[in-house]
Amino acid sequence: MIRDFGLIDVGYLMLAARWTLLLAAIAFVGGSIAGLLLTLLRVQPFAPLRWVASAWILIVQGTPLLAWLFVFYFGLALIGFPISTWLAVIAAYSLYASAYLAEIWRGALQSIPRQQWEAGSALALGFLEQLQHVIIPQAIRIAIPPTVGFLVQLIKNTSLAAVIGFVELTREGQLTNASTFKPFTVFIVVAAIYFAICFPLTQLSRNLEGRLHVARRVS
Amino acid sequence: MNYTFRFRDVFSSWDILQDGLLLTLRLSVITILAGLVIGTLCAAAMTYGPRWLRLSVQSYVEVIRNTPLIVQLFLVFFGLPSLGVRLDAETASVLTLSVNLGAYTSEIVRAGLEAIPKTQIEAGHALGLTGPQIFRYIVLFPALKTTYPALASQFILLMLATSVVSQISAEDLFHAASIIQSRTFRDFEVYAVVAGIYLALALALRVMFSGFYHLAFGRR
Amino acid sequence: MSLVACRDVVKRFGTNTVLDGVSLEVAAGEIVAIIGRSGSGKSTLLRCVNGLEAIQDGSIRVGDTTINAPGADLRAVRQRVGIVFQSYNLFPHLTVEKNITLAPRVVKKISDRDARQIASDVLAKVGLSEKVNAYPDSLSGGQQQRVAIARSLAMNPDLMLFDEITSALDPELVGEVLKVLEALASQGMTMMLVTHEMGFARRCADRVVFMHQGKIWEQGSAATFFDNPKTPELTSFLSAVLH
Numbered sequence: 001m002i003r004d005f006g007l008i009d010v011g012y013l014m015l016a017a018r019w020t021l022l023l024a025a026i027a028f029v030g031g032s033i034a035g036l037l038l039t040l041l042r043v044q045p046f047a048p049l050r051w052v053a054s055a056w057i058l059i060v061q062g063t064p065l066l067a068w069l070f071v072f073y074f075g076l077a078l079i080g081f082p083i084s085t086w087l088a089v090i091a092a093y094s095l096y097a098s099a100y101l102a103e104i105w106r107g108a109l110q111s112i113p114r115q116q117w118e119a120g121s122a123l124a125l126g127f128l129e130q131l132q133h134v135i136i137p138q139a140i141r142i143a144i145p146p147t148v149g150f151l152v153q154l155i156k157n158t159s160l161a162a163v164i165g166f167v168e169l170t171r172e173g174q175l176t177n178a179s180t181f182k183p184f185t186v187f188i189v190v191a192a193i194y195f196a197i198c199f200p201l202t203q204l205s206r207n208l209e210g211r212l213h214v215a216r217r218v219s
Numbered sequence: 220m221n222y223t224f225r226f227r228d229v230f231s232s233w234d235i236l237q238d239g240l241l242l243t244l245r246l247s248v249i250t251i252l253a254g255l256v257i258g259t260l261c262a263a264a265m266t267y268g269p270r271w272l273r274l275s276v277q278s279y280v281e282v283i284r285n286t287p288l289i290v291q292l293f294l295v296f297f298g299l300p301s302l303g304v305r306l307d308a309e310t311a312s313v314l315t316l317s318v319n320l321g322a323y324t325s326e327i328v329r330a331g332l333e334a335i336p337k338t339q340i341e342a343g344h345a346l347g348l349t350g351p352q353i354f355r356y357i358v359l360f361p362a363l364k365t366t367y368p369a370l371a372s373q374f375i376l377l378m379l380a381t382s383v384v385s386q387i388s389a390e391d392l393f394h395a396a397s398i399i400q401s402r403t404f405r406d407f408e409v410y411a412v413v414a415g416i417y418l419a420l421a422l423a424l425r426v427m428f429s430g431f432y433h434l435a436f437g438r439r
Numbered sequence: 440m441s442l443v444a445c446r447d448v449v450k451r452f453g454t455n456t457v458l459d460g461v462s463l464e465v466a467a468g469e470i471v472a473i474i475g476r477s478g479s480g481k482s483t484l485l486r487c488v489n490g491l492e493a494i495q496d497g498s499i500r501v502g503d504t505t506i507n508a509p510g511a512d513l514r515a516v517r518q519r520v521g522i523v524f525q526s527y528n529l530f531p532h533l534t535v536e537k538n539i540t541l542a543p544r545v546v547k548k549i550s551d552r553d554a555r556q557i558a559s560d561v562l563a564k565v566g567l568s569e570k571v572n573a574y575p576d577s578l579s580g581g582q583q584q585r586v587a588i589a590r591s592l593a594m595n596p597d598l599m600l601f602d603e604i605t606s607a608l609d610p611e612l613v614g615e616v617l618k619v620l621e622a623l624a625s626q627g628m629t630m631m632l633v634t635h636e637m638g639f640a641r642r643c644a645d646r647v648v649f650m651h652q653g654k655i656w657e658q659g660s661a662a663t664f665f666d667n668p669k670t671p672e673l674t675s676f677l678s679a680v681l682h
Contacts, residue, residue: 063414063417064380065379067393071410074410075407078222118524122517122521123541125542126514133530134530138530156286159289160289162289184297184301186298187290188294188298191282191294198284199281
């Protein structure tokens with residue numbers, strides 16, 4: 001049955017965006033936890049653990065997110081979990097986010113001059129104390145803008161979850177299109193909602209970065 | 220768990236994977252070249268162009284960068300026909316991917332252009348070069364060199380992102396996976412194998428890009 | 440017993456031998472100035488003494504700890520050995536006071552109040568009491584270096600190592616830092632310092648050591664060292680730095 005595309009559909013699409021945001025939020029938290037662990041593994045002194053973390057990042061960054069969605073969707077079923085889209089989607093996105101966040105954060109840690117570590121050890125601080133008191137507080141300021149930037153990537157990429165039937169903004173768009181058959185209007189509205197969410201974050205990331213540069217120039 | 224993995228079923232459909240792989244490669248190469256051209260032109264326009272041009276290019280970049288690729292693809296493939304523009308899946312894919320990559324590339328190249336010291340440009344003027352000549356002979360090469368690593372990783376991301384064209388039935392590598400899956404019902408194995416092929420491709424691209432870097436910029 | 444004893448120390452970076460059998464003893468209360476061309480190994484020697492660089496052969500003892508022994512408690516050694524670097528290496532995200540109190544609080548578990556008292560004491564010693572709440576980037580190079588010295592002193596070390604601490608400073612700022620060093624010297628602090636300030640070495644050091652090609656080439660008391668160089672290498676070095 002084909003009906004007209006009306007304001008009510010815009011409303012439904014906007015409501016569906018909450019699943020987009022929720023998924024992005026959960027993936028960001030999950031990805032942060034795993035990403036933090038990966039980051040620590042990559043800067044700690046025991047080499048084999050560093051290789052494991054590097055391999056993880058290399059593999060995740062070298063494969064399409066779409067493939068992970070399917071691997072988890074079908075893979076979880078194989079090991080006995082009923083095919084739960086939520087579970088598959090959260091697992092895939094956390095995995096995906098962990099690799100990119102770990103790279104961003106490692107970059108921030110490594111941008112802190114070696115002499116800062118050295119000054120810490122000269123004062124008899126241990127490795128974790130140097131990390132906690134000297135390195136991380138400085139690295140966080142550097143890491144925030146690109147982390148916000150990645151959050152935008154993450155929000156946009158939640159759209160791929162539509163492919164395995166997870167209902168969020170893009171999937172809701174497909175469904176609306178199926179019943180109204182106004183693809184151009186529907187996807188323009190969908191794009192506009194994504195833009196309304198992502199653009200402010202992009203600007204925020206840019207402003208934070210600008211402020212950081214100013215702060216560095218002064219010092 | 221009493222599931223037996225059977226990768227043989229997947230590999231017996233190798234010819235399907237091969238066809239898909241070829242389209243993925245073709246899409247990637249065409250898009251990277253087109254994206255580089257679009258991106259460089261847009262970056263130049265944003266840095267040196269008149270105000271109206273800067274603003275329009277800026278809007279293009281922001282709109283693309285703040286909306287998902289798959290929605291852009293749906294808009295082109297499903298949306299444009301209602302405006303009378305009907306494209307086949309492959310053309311729609313090339314168009315969308317190029318426009319998408321162009322926006323990201325232009326941001327990267329622009330940062331590279333802005334990093335060129337003003338004195339370099341003044342030196343060009345002092346030698347009597349015209350604006351385009353300065354861009355071509357003085358600015359472009361170092362700008363591409365400093366932005367090369369960022370461009371290379373953007374291109375690899377693009378190659379991986381081409382997998383979304385399977386959603387408008389363009390017959391790329393990922394689409395091949397769904398065909399094999401519907402024939403063999405070996406869901407997990409198919410997608411694991413395809414993920415492995417993408418990984419190999421990404422690693423190969425990395426090696427290629429770093430080789431190209433040494434070829435193009437190594438002696439300087 | 441001497442406070443520091445280096446015996447036949449060998450340090451290599453890859454195939455490059457930076458310290459080639461260095462033996463040096465420093466008594467408690469002694470001030471030893473180490474001079475030499477860049478690349479002669481003098482900074483490396485200091486960095487080995489508090490374990491920032493591992494050595495390949497020989498031994499280094501500080502107090503009763505052999506710091507190159509397997510399982511040596513480097514953190515305990517570093518609490519007793521302060522080092523100040525050419526590039527200050529203050530923590531830019533912390534105020535002057537927090538820079539100073541960090542190690543006493545975290546490493547020595549000293550209470551906040553006592554740590555702040557220590558900070559105010561050591562800041563008074565380097566003449567920067569009024570900068571207690573300043574951030575490093577608002578200080579001049581000379582002031583930053585004095586804070587770095589205060590930060591090391593806050594750990595109440597037995598030995599201070601100074602690695603070319605005036606080399607990065609504008610000429611007009613060198614004096615204020617040397618004055619702090621002179622005050623420390625007069626209070627009996629044991630010091631090893633790598634320096635290009637020959638006048639300061641002659642005035643304050645008990646002993647001057649000339650390093651060349653990773654070896655201690657020549658040493659002597661400050662009074663006689665500069666006037667009677669015995670080796671042609673030292674003669675040419677001195678004539679180069681003293682014009």
